Amino acid sequence: MTSLIQKLWRMRGGVHPSFHKDESTHQPIQTAPIPPELVIPLQQHIGRSSIIKVVVGEKVLKGQLLAATNAVSPSAAVHAPTSGVVTAIEERLLPHPSGLSGQCIVIDTDGLDAWDESLASPTNNDYQSVANEQLLDLIEAAGIVGLGGAAFPSAVKLASVGESVIDTLIINGAECEPYISCDDQLMRERADEILIGIDILMQLLNAKRCLIGIENNKPDAIHALEVALSMQSNLKSIDKIAVASVPTMYPSGDARQLTKILTGVEIPKNVRSPSLGSICHNVATAYSIYQAVVESKPLVSRIVTVTGNGVKQPQNFEALIGTPFSFLVAQAGGYTKKAERLVMGGPMMGFALSTDDVPVVKATNCILVSSVDQLQLSDDDVTETEKIVMPCIRCGKCMDACPVSLLPQQMYWHTRAKDFEKVEEHKLSDCIECGACSYVCPSHIPLVDYFKFAKTEIRAQKLAAVKADQSRERHEFNEYRKVRDKEEREEKRRKQKEALQAKKAKESAESGAAETPAVDDKQDAIKAAMARAKAKKAARQAEKDGTAVAEPVVEDKQDLIKAAMARAQAKKAARLAETDTIKPTTDKQNAQQEDSNNAV
Amino acid sequence: MLMAILIMVGLAVFFGALLGYASLRFKVEGDPITDQIDQLLPQTQCGQCSYPGCRPYADAIAKGEVGINQCPPGGESTIQALADLLDVEVIPLNEEMGEHLDEPTVVIIREETCIGCTLCIQACPVDAIVGAAKLMHTVITSECTGCNLCLPPCPVDCIDIIPLKQRIDTWVAPEPVSALTKIPVRVEAKS
Numbered sequence: 154m155t156s157l158i159q160k161l162w163r164m165r166g167g168v169h170p171s172f173h174k175d176e177s178t179h180q181p182i183q184t185a186p187i188p189p190e191l192v193i194p195l196q197q198h199i200g201r202s203s204i205i206k207v208v209v210g211e212k213v214l215k216g217q218l219l220a221a222t223n224a225v226s227p228s229a230a231v232h233a234p235t236s237g238v239v240t241a242i243e244e245r246l247l248p249h250p251s252g253l254s255g256q257c258i259v260i261d262t263d264g265l266d267a268w269d270e271s272l273a274s275p276t277n278n279d280y281q282s283v284a285n286e287q288l289l290d291l292i293e294a295a296g297i298v299g300l301g302g303a304a305f306p307s308a309v310k311l312a313s314v315g316e317s318v319i320d321t322l323i324i325n326g327a328e329c330e331p332y333i334s335c336d337d338q339l340m341r342e343r344a345d346e347i348l349i350g351i352d353i354l355m356q357l358l359n360a361k362r363c364l365i366g367i368e369n370n371k372p373d374a375i376h377a378l379e380v381a382l383s384m385q386s387n388l389k390s391i392d393k394i395a396v397a398s399v400p401t402m403y404p405s406g407d408a409r410q411l412t413k414i415l416t417g418v419e420i421p422k423n424v425r426s427p428s429l430g431s432i433c434h435n436v437a438t439a440y441s442i443y444q445a446v447v448e449s450k451p452l453v454s455r456i457v458t459v460t461g462n463g464v465k466q467p468q469n470f471e472a473l474i475g476t477p478f479s480f481l482v483a484q485a486g487g488y489t490k491k492a493e494r495l496v497m498g499g500p501m502m503g504f505a506l507s508t509d510d511v512p513v514v515k516a517t518n519c520i521l522v523s524s525v526d527q528l529q530l531s532d533d534d535v536t537e538t539e540k541i542v543m544p545c546i547r548c549g550k551c552m553d554a555c556p557v558s559l560l561p562q563q564m565y566w567h568t569r570a571k572d573f574e575k576v577e578e579h580k581l582s583d584c585i586e587c588g589a590c591s592y593v594c595p596s597h598i599p600l601v602d603y604f605k606f607a608k609t610e611i612r613a614q615k616l617a618a619v620k621a622d623q624s625r626e627r628h629e630f631n632e633y634r635k636v637r638d639k640e641e642r643e644e645k646r647r648k649q650k651e652a653l654q655a656k657k658a659k660e661s662a663e664s665g666a667a668e669t670p671a672v673d674d675k676q677d678a679i680k681a682a683m684a685r686a687k688a689k690k691a692a693r694q695a696e697k698d699g700t701a702v703a704e705p706v707v708e709d710k711q712d713l714i715k716a717a718m719a720r721a722q723a724k725k726a727a728r729l730a731e732t733d734t735i736k737p738t739t740d741k742q743n744a745q746q747e748d749s750n751n752a753v
Numbered sequence: 754m755l756m757a758i759l760i761m762v763g764l765a766v767f768f769g770a771l772l773g774y775a776s777l778r779f780k781v782e783g784d785p786i787t788d789q790i791d792q793l794l795p796q797t798q799c800g801q802c803s804y805p806g807c808r809p810y811a812d813a814i815a816k817g818e819v820g821i822n823q824c825p826p827g828g829e830s831t832i833q834a835l836a837d838l839l840d841v842e843v844i845p846l847n848e849e850m851g852e853h854l855d856e857p858t859v860v861i862i863r864e865e866t867c868i869g870c871t872l873c874i875q876a877c878p879v880d881a882i883v884g885a886a887k888l889m890h891t892v893i894t895s896e897c898t899g900c901n902l903c904l905p906p907c908p909v910d911c912i913d914i915i916p917l918k919q920r921i922d923t924w925v926a927p928e929p930v931s932a933l934t935k936i937p938v939r940v941e942a943k944s
Binding site: 196603612624631 | 794877879920924925
């Protein structure tokens with residue numbers, strides 16, 4: 154087994170905050186009861202919203218598809234976490250730093266927790282004989298996303314491997330963020346299932362080895378997995394899997410940092426890890442892949458750590474997606490008097506929420522309720538309740554702590570000067586927002602908050618530029634169209650005028666020489682000829698019948714009358730055709746536009 | 754002496770001819786600086802700068818006819834960008850032209866009140882309103898620039914200005930409060 158791990162590398166930078174993991178690991182994972190109402194956001198993943206497949210008032214069963222993947226861009230399916238009735242599809246508050254709301258499906262639970270029968274295919278222990286494409290479909294259909302926090306659709310990530318040869322599958326069990334213990338507990342209690350999930354991943358990726366990276370402050374989890382490894386002998390890839398105990402150092406749990414520690418390969422920002430021979434999945438993701446493939450259960454629940462000195466009994470829950478935070482906190486004994494901050498995620502990378510009326514989503518690994526001073530995480534006694542922000546003294550500590558070799562102090566100055574071009578030149582987009590720089594800053598500058606601001610501001614500016622280009626294009630077309638319409642109108646008017654003049658000229662010519670029928674109009678001439686022919690025929694008929702032959706002068710006159718009538722008819726038809734083709738709208742619009750032009 | 758003068762005159766004639774040819778051969782249509790200025794303007798086409806659209810305003814700035822501070826939708830950031838481009842002083846926004854709104858807005862048509870007169874359609878500079886005579890009109894919100902030019906012509910006042918709804922993917926994280934505003938200063942009492 155040890156031959157699989159030749160050596161551990163050192164990651165750059167990093168910090169040692171106090172980890173506070175023990176608080177929430179005293180008791181085993183509890184299954185949280187079903188709350189009366191579940192709120193399931195449509196977008197719980199990176200990418201586009203999923204497409205709604207239910208209607209308000211519909212009765213749904215546990216595991217039933219609520220929203221399907223969107224074929225255009227990466228997205229994940231969403232399933233009903235329990236049985237009940239869809240009472241609304243509306244905007245609800247989301248667990249997001251912005252405090253904005255988004256489309257959610259609200260389910261009134263019936264407490265029966267009845268599974269959708271169509272899902273309950275016979276337990277599929279025989280996944281080894283299932284084709285890879287089918288396995289991928291199963292993972293996609295189960296709505297699995299990366300449960301480490303990024304929530305990227307797993308099927309998309311697995312499919313993106315393509316033809317690349319995977320040397321190492323990295324299973325991320327580092328869980329470096331303070332307070333969070335959901336992966337730790339999962340590995341302790343469900344190691345066998347995780348290993349089966351890993352076996353499925355190994356089969357999919359055909360990787361040479363799999364390393365499960367766990368920080369060495371979780372000896373129980375390491376032990377549990379090692380025991381499971383020695384017991385599970387029927388797994389195909391058992392010889393290729395090894396547990397790697399990595400030094401405790403924040404943020405070793407970031408996928409790129411863990412890859413560096415375990416394989417020595419540094420993955421550049423714009424390169425996908427498969428092209429460098431590795432791919433990283435979270436332990437919880439491996440567990441839900443096991444559930445999807447072997448138990449045919451879609452991702453409807455996850456382990457959530459509810460912890461901090463603001464809750465009475467910190468512990469881990471297996472909570473249904475959509476469970477309100479307030480409900481879970483109540484399950485953990487409710488708030489204590491020290492509760493001052495509500496954070497989703499850990500104290501380093503998490504974000505504060507203004508209300509507990511938000512649902513657990515697929516990315517919710519931790520609900521942290523804490524007093525302000527406990528969030529500072531330093532070991533030395535913090536007497537002041539809030540550390541005062543002081544000016545940057547250019548000590549460079551942030552630079553040493555940064556795991557991705559950035560210069561936080563430079564980026565800080567440029568962000569404050571709003572010189573976003575310079576910030577981008579300093580590779581702001583590489584920042585993983587781990588917060589190590591803010592943690593070490595002796596002036597307590599919230600550096601990472603500046604970088605989050607700069608990132609979103611740059612994105613907003615880019616979007617605004619795109620919109621401006623679009624508006625410019627539309628305005629240019631609008632102007633072009635107005636000019637074109639005007640020209641067309643003038644052209645038409647000119648033609649009408651000419652026609653009128655021609656008619657007048659013709660009329661005057663006709664009045665001048667009445668004997669010669671006007672032959673300028675071809676059609677008229679033809680009609681006149683036809684009329685003449687008819688008249689002749691009639692005359693012949695009359696001759697045959699023995700009636701008196703009409704005098705030639707009269708015939709001529711008759712011809713003239715007929716020709717004139719035919720002309721009038723043709724004109725009438727032409728007028729009718731014209732009014733038919735021109736829409737009343739444009740006529741009216743033109744009239745109005747002329748009016749407004751006159752007004753100007 | 755004569756030779757030197759002839760050489761100099763010859764060179765002058767040669768280079769003069771070269772420059773003259775180049776100015777004809779590589780003639781630039783329009784003023785490229787106008788394009789650059791136009792790139793920085795927000796393209797709302799609202800006409801608040803007193804010019805009929807962003808391009809005419811850019812043209813006027815390029816000709817030096819008007820200040821860079823007449824674009825209320827662009828606000829301070831546009832003035833800053835224009836000042837950088839043209840290497841001129843940053844001046845505060847000319848409030849006569851209108852106020853800069855921090856929140857972007859768009860318009861919506863109250864559809865039950867709309868009588869279908871098409872006047873707003875003609876007023877819209879970016880063709881963001883759809884509808885036909887005597888039929889209900891509506892605004893394509895994603896195309897609306899918030900110029901509000903459709904408001905005055907509406908005979909039944911059925912157009913409302915609403916703040917553009919923020920989405921999570923367009924949200925901007927708040928800027929942290931500047932560290933330097935928080936320097937603790939101890940003031941010693943004068944004896």
